[in-house]
């Protein structure tokens with residue numbers, strides 16, 4: 448291994464992991480190259496589109512902006528793949544499909560992550576709260592209305608199942 452590589456350890460999708468990264472590698476690149484986790488997408492690469500969203504310590508971040516080398520032991524990184532068994536995320540994903548909110552799909556991992564963070568903290572969001580929560584995520588296809596309807600539906604379904 449080259450001397451330029453930095454060894455890091457953290458929790459990824461609930462498992463303790465170790466890997467080596469170059470100083471410039473972003474969390475997004477690390478997920479895709481080192482762990483073959485490809486749900487988070489690179490859209491703008493500049494923190495503007497939200498396609499690369501992942502959760503770090505329960506907060507959504509743009510993984511294209513964070514250097515992997517800054518991850519510390521104790522950090523909890525969760526990509527969309529880490530939500531496969533989560534009932535709230537399942538409701539969100541199903542509502543997106545039912546409302547026709549998925550077209551090309553490129554923005555969807557980031558959109559569902561933002562939706563998840565909203566509904567985790569606000570079980571009954573109004574239209575303003577939904578728009579606000581999704582404001583960091585760009586969709587080129589849907590015009591947002593179907594996505595907003597999907598978030599509303601997921602909120603209603605999650606509440607009904609409680």
Ligand code: FES
Nearest residue numbers: 490491492494511
């Ligand atoms: S790719 Fe990260 S915000 Fe657009």
Ligand code: FES
Nearest residue numbers: 551554586587588
């Ligand atoms: S569904 Fe295509 S960018 Fe959102």
